[in-house]
Structures are given as structure tokens and as C-alpha cells.
Amino acid sequence: MGSTDAEWKLADHPKLPKGKPIAVVVLDGWGEANADQYNCIHTAETPTMDSLKKGAPERWRLVKAHGTAVGLPSDDDMGNSEVGHNALGAGRIFAQGAKLVDLALESGKIYDGEGFKYIQESFANGTLHLIGLLSDGGVHSRLDQLQLLLKGVSERGVKRVRVHILTDGRDVLDGSSVGFVETLENDLAKLREKGIDARIASGGGRMHVTMDRYENDWNVVKRGWDAQVLGEAPYKFKSALEAAVGPIVDGDAVVTFNFRADRMVMIAKSLEYENFDKFDRVRFPKIRYAGMLQYDGELKLPSHYLVSPPEIDRTSGEYLVHNGIRTFACSETVKFGHVTFFWNGNRSGYFNQQLEEYVEIPSDSGITFNEKPKMKALEIGEKARDAILSRKFDQIRVNLPNGDMVGHTGDIEATVVACKAADEAVKMILDAIEQVGGIYLVTADHGNAEDMVKRDKSGKPALDKEGKIQVLTSHTLQPVPIAIGGPGLAPGVRFRNDVPTGGLANVAATVMNLHGFVAPGDYETTLIEVVDK
């Protein structure tokens, strides 16, 4: 073992053995909430997850999955997959993109950085194009940050601005886009009064243009490219509430103003890479391109960015691989990067190809997931089961997307079907762990399917002007369950009761303990203790 390996060496846990295969299951969008008809997890038949709850409080508890517990600006911020999986994998709470951008805008440091200076070179003779999600959801971007950026560029010599908006109905209520567009139009009108030619240039729904992820469907990015870069869109209007198409040409600057990585990597590649074969770009303008953040630390993509991303280093995945833990990670395309890229601190690729295997099951594309709510849950369950039974791996890690992906469609009946499918996949994995004498840890990254209605302050469903309930398509602020068990779990292991505010970042140390190691000292504390039995 070389000196670098020595730095990675984890101390042996004084009480817990090594060598037990561990299944780490993340149910995406699976929070804990009161049981009513809008709680699809409650409505669905979920015997496996229900049976785990009976282990409370020793082997089942809740953990925080939103707000400051996962590095978001405030406790009013719902959790999301990026921050959730970052926390799960890294075992520490990092100030996340949303917060870092807030700080950089507040202090003005954003304008002193290399990224801003780079795009600023285009201000005198070119157009600045801003591309991103227009909402106040706070998951991928925030309208108030865009507004501050517009103000900032207007004070720093920009002459022409074109905003390419992606509308949201996923992190915010369906139909709320009109209000965000009006706000933006007002701001742009004010800039025009100051002599800056500022307009909305193109628009489209986020799931239809640009914001695909993990290469599920490059057509989504192509449709965005056609409108934003080539200026060719199927519908042309004069203004956004009326939309004027403005192509991106040589000499222009482009900023993708989303801070979250997964749904920006594909467009970043298309804007940045000279060699690119994912679709025919027709033209590849010579532009100055910067991301709000650098989206992929391993690929260094994009090379220019306005705000430095959180430095999520020394993740549990990297430690465990250095300590010989053979790791299998699997999900279907739409969540594959969650248990690999996000888990590993927004880093693509393997730490050690000899010890790791990442399996991606192709997702259905071109449909909304309420049409096939079972998604690939059983296929993920089967792959995990086979990996467990093969005895080739020490950690088998999966993400089951159903509660989240179907929850986002707002289709309550389909979400119930989705939750049942996820529960069945959990059973397959737990059964395999039973067979090999292993351990399981089942948790979730944030809430979604457990509450599908917008509520007033008292918690009752909020009614709109026509007296109808408003379906909630977004994530929630709810805590998520975590359960441990399996024949390999040492008899005296139980959840401690002195970490009541525990959150997702406490899970990594817990998993390291279950592998027989003590977590590094700066990790958030473990959730478990071992009592003599």
C-alpha cells in the first residue's frame, strides 16, 4: 500500500465485523407524512416498507432531507436528488450550488471571477445569451438569481441580452410559469428603458427542450439547440407572452444559469465540445460559454464558470474503494447518475474500475412516467439481486426512481402504482440479502409521493379560486425513513437516540460502520451504536 493509500485507510470498527454484503437502497422521492388520500405511499400496498417501520425506533427512524441539513440556503427549501445524494455519499454537509450562487451574487464576487471576465469580453460587440429554468423552485435555478445577474450585467457593459427560458411545472405548481414570465418581461422592459436591448429570445417546457439528463434523450437537447442557437423554433411569436427568436452567433457569450448539474451536462457538452456527434448542430458558433457552476468536476465541464461548485471531496465511495470494498451501483437512466455521479460528489466515472461496476438500465424515453409507472423497478431489483447473489460485491447500491418520477407527473393513481412497484423491488433486494446473510440499509433522498397536494399553513389542502385542490408535482419538506436490518447485522446494532436531528449526511458514516470501518473524523456522526446483547 503506497503512501496515498495510507491516507485513505479507514480504522477498523471496534465492534463491527467486515465482509458482510450490504445493500444500500435509495427510494427516490419517498418521504414520511400523515396518512391521507394524497399520500400515495400510504394508499399503495407497500408491505415491505411497512414491515421495516415496525423495527422503530431501533432499526427504523426518520432523517432530515431538506433545507440546511443538506446544504440548501434555508429550511424552506425542499430537498432534491442532487443535494440528497451528495449528502448520502459524501457524509458531510456542503454549501450547495443554490447557496454558493446566492453568496457570490450578494458579495459581488461573481463579477470578479475568471468566468465573468471571460464572457464580459463579448459584451461590447456581441450578445449575451442566458439559458436556464425560469422558476423559483430552487432545485436547478432561481428566478431571483437571474434577476440579480441581469442587473449585474447591465451595470457592467452588456448591450444586448437574450434570455432563453425553460418553463417549469415540476419544481413549482403547474401553470405558474406565466407569472415568472411576466416578472422577467417587466425586468427586461426596465433594462430596455436604460438603453439595453434585452428580450426573451426563445422558450420551451423543461422536459421538452434542453433539460434532459444522463443522455436519456438527446432529441430534447437538440430541440433546444435548434431554437436557442439556430433560431429555428416550430412556433414564432413577437414577445414571450407574445417570443422573439434570437440565434446564437460567432462572438456571442452564453451563460447557462442553472446551478444544478445533472440537467445541464448535456447542453454544456453541445455548447463546449468541438468534437460532438450526439446530433447535427448544423452550425457550431464560436462563443464564450460559461456555466453558472462547473457541472462535472471530472470532465471539468464547462471549462469556464461563474461560481465555483462545492468541493465535494473524499466521498464515502472513494474511501470504501480504497479500503477494498467492491461496489455495484445501479439504476435506470433517469436516476443512474444519482447513485454514481451525485453519490461521488458530482464526479463521473469510476474510482477504481477493478473494484466497481456501475450498471445503467435504459429508461423508457419519450413518455411521461405516469404512462408506465412501474418504470424499471423490477429490472433494477433483479440486477441488484443478481449482484448480491453473485457474492462478487461488498456494497450493492441502487436508486428506485418510481415515487419521484411518477410523483412529478401529478398523477395520483399512477403514483400509487409506482410506489407499489418500488416496494416490490425493495423486497427482491431484501430477500437476496437474507439468502447471503447480508445487511440492508433502506432510505430515500427527499419527499415527493407522500404528499401530492398543495396545503395551506394549517396543513389542509389549499383550494384554488374555483374551489379545486391543487396537485403538488414537486418535492416536499418531509423527512425520509431509514431502516437497517438483515441477518448479517450484529445483534446489538441499533439507532442511537442522541442524534435526533440526524439527516442524510449521517448515512455515510453509518454505512462505513456497517462495512466494519470507523468513518473519518470530519464526517457527520453515525446514526448507529452497538450495545452488548
Ligand SMILES: O=C(O)[C@H](O)COP(=O)(O)O
Ligand atoms: O430534475 C428533476 O427531475 C426535478 O427538478 C427534481 O427531481 P430530482 O431532484 O428528484 O431529480
Ligand SMILES: [Mn+2]
Ligand atoms: Mn430525487
Ligand SMILES: [Mn+2]
Ligand atoms: Mn424529483
